[in-house]
Amino acid sequence: MSNETPLWEVFIRPRNGLSHKHCGSLHAADEVLALQAARDTYTRRGEGVSIWVVPSKAIFASDPDQAAENFEPGVDKVYRHPTFYDIPEEVGHM
Amino acid sequence: MYSQGLIGADGATEETEEFLAKFQARIDREEKIEPNDAMPNGYRKTLVRQIGQHAHSEIVGMLPEGNWITRAPSLRRKAALLAKVQDEGGHGLYLYSAAETLGVTREQMTEELLSGKAKYSSIFNYPTPTWADIGTIGWLVDGAAIMNQIPLCRCSYGPYARAMIRVCKEESFHQRQGYEILISLCNGTEEQKQMAQDSINRWWWPSLMMFGPHDAESSHSEQSMKWKIKRFSNDELRQKFIDATVPQAEYLGLTVPDPELKWNPEKNGGKGGYDHGEIDWDEFWRVVKGHGKMNRDRIKDRKKAWDDGAWVREAALAHAEKRAARQTQHAAE
Ligand SMILES: [Fe+2]
Ligand SMILES: [Fe+2]
Ligand SMILES: [Fe+2]
Numbered sequence: 571m572s573n574e575t576p577l578w579e580v581f582i583r584p585r586n587g588l589s590h591k592h593c594g595s596l597h598a599a600d601e602v603l604a605l606q607a608a609r610d611t612y613t614r615r616g617e618g619v620s621i622w623v624v625p626s627k628a629i630f631a632s633d634p635d636q637a638a639e640n641f642e643p644g645v646d647k648v649y650r651h652p653t654f655y656d657i658p659e660e661v662g663h664m
Numbered sequence: 665m666y667s668q669g670l671i672g673a674d675g676a677t678e679e680t681e682e683f684l685a686k687f688q689a690r691i692d693r694e695e696k697i698e699p700n701d702a703m704p705n706g707y708r709k710t711l712v713r714q715i716g717q718h719a720h721s722e723i724v725g726m727l728p729e730g731n732w733i734t735r736a737p738s739l740r741r742k743a744a745l746l747a748k749v750q751d752e753g754g755h756g757l758y759l760y761s762a763a764e765t766l767g768v769t770r771e772q773m774t775e776e777l778l779s780g781k782a783k784y785s786s787i788f789n790y791p792t793p794t795w796a797d798i799g800t801i802g803w804l805v806d807g808a809a810i811m812n813q814i815p816l817c818r819c820s821y822g823p824y825a826r827a828m829i830r831v832c833k834e835e836s837f838h839q840r841q842g843y844e845i846l847i848s849l850c851n852g853t854e855e856q857k858q859m860a861q862d863s864i865n866r867w868w869w870p871s872l873m874m875f876g877p878h879d880a881e882s883s884h885s886e887q888s889m890k891w892k893i894k895r896f897s898n899d900e901l902r903q904k905f906i907d908a909t910v911p912q913a914e915y916l917g918l919t920v921p922d923p924e925l926k927w928n929p930e931k932n933g934g935k936g937g938y939d940h941g942e943i944d945w946d947e948f949w950r951v952v953k954g955h956g957k958m959n960r961d962r963i964k965d966r967k968k969a970w971d972d973g974a975w976v977r978e979a980a981l982a983h984a985e986k987r988a989a990r991q992t993q994h995a996a997e
Contacts, residue, residue: 583698586695586696587695587696587822587825589826620698647743647747649740649743649744649747649837649841650747650751650837651837652836652837652840654744654837654841655744655837655840655841655843655844656844656847657840657843657844657847658847658915660915661843661911661912661915662911662912664807664836664839664840664843664912
C-alpha cells in the first residue's frame with residue numbers, strides 16, 4: 571500500500587496573463603517527475619506556457635451534499651448586482 | 665525539469681544593463697510578469713508598496729461605512745451597505761494575496777499598517793457624520809477608485825491585474841447604490857437635499873486628492889508608467905473623473921464646491937472638459953502624514969480588531985494542531 575505512486579493535480583496557464591486552470595491529474599514519484607509528466611501529457615499541442623502541480627492529497631473539497639446550503643444563499647441576493655439600482659438613463663453609464 | 669515553490673522564491677536579481685533591457689522588452693511586448701519571473705528589485709518593491717497600500721485602503725475603507733450599517737434607513741439600504749462593505753473586505757484579501765506572491769508576508773503588511781509605517785488612501789481619514797455621506801462615498805469615492813482601478817486591470821504584474829479584474833466587476837454596484845441614495849435624498853425634503861449638498865461639499869476635494877499629487881510632484885510616476893504598472897498619470901485620471909462626475913452632480917441638482925469650475929471646449933484635444941480650481945495640497949499632505957480628522961481612530965480601530973481577534977487565531981491554530989496530532993496517532997494505531 572505504502573509503495574503507491576502519489577497522485578498530483580495539474581494546472582496549466584493557457585496563455586501569458588491568464589490564471590492557471592485545472593486540467594487533470596497524474597501519478598508521479600515527486601514534483602520533478604510530476605512536472606515532466608504533466609508537460610508530456612498535457613502540453614503536447616501548445617496548451618500552455620506554465621505548469622503547476624499540487625499533491626492531490628493537499629486539496630480539500632467542499633461536500634457536494636452541502637452544495638445547496640453553501641451556494642444557494644449567493645443566488646437570491648439581487649442587491650449584489652449593479653442592475654438592482656435605478657439610475658436614470660440621462661445619467662449615462664455608471 | 666527544474667521546479668520552484670510559488671511563494672518565497674529568491675527574488676534577488678543582478679541588475680545588469682542587459683537584464684533591465686530584456687525586462688523592459690517584455691513589458692513593451694505587453695507580456696504579463698508572473699511571481700516566479702525575474703524582475704528588477706525596484707519593480708518588486710514598487711508593487712509591494714502599491715498593492716499593500718491598496719489592500720490597506722480596502723480594509724480601512726470598511727470603517728467609515730461600517731459605522732452606518734446599523735443605522736441605514738431601510739432594509740433595502742442596509743442589505744446593500746452590508747453587501748458593499750463585505751465586498752471591500754474581499755478586495756482587501758485579493759490584494760493582500762497578490763502582494764504575498766512578491767515575497768512579503770501578511771503579518772509584515774499588517775504590522776506595517778498598525779505601526780503607521782504603511783499608508784492607505786487619505787480619503788478614509790474623513791468622518792461620516794450623516795447618512796448622505798454613504799451616498800456620496802459610493803458615488804465619488806468608489807467612482808474615483810473605479811477610475812483608478814480600470815487601467816490597473818492591464819497592469820503588467822499578472823496577479824495584480826487579475827485581482828483588479830475581479831475587483832472592478834464587483835465594484836460596479838458600489839457606485840450605483842451610492843448615487844441611488846443621493847437621488848432619493850434629492851427627491852426628498854429640502855432638509856434631505858441640503859444634507860446631500862453638505863456631504864458633497866465635504867467630499868468633493870478629498871475625492872480629487874485620491875488620484876495623488878500633481879504629475880510634476882509624483883516621484884515614482886514616471887518609472888511606474890514605463891513599467892506599465894500605471895497606464896495614466898494622476899492628473900489625467902483626475903481630469904477624467906471630474907469630466908464624468910460634474911454632469912452627474914448637475915443631474916442631482918447639486919453643485920460641486922469649486923467656484924472656478926468652468927467648461928472649457930478646448931480641453932482634451934478639442935473634446936472639451938472642465939477647468940477646475942487648485943487643490944489644497946497642504947491639506948492632502950497633512951492627512952497623509954497622519955493629521956487628518958480620523959487617522960488616529962482608524963488605526964486604533966484596526967488595532968483593536970487585530971488584538972481582539974488574537975485569541976481566535978490562537979485557538980484555531982491550537983485546534984488544528986490537536987487534530988493533526990490525533991490523526992497521526994490514529995494512523996499509528
Ligand atoms: Fe473596493
Ligand atoms: Fe467599493
Ligand atoms: Fe478599491
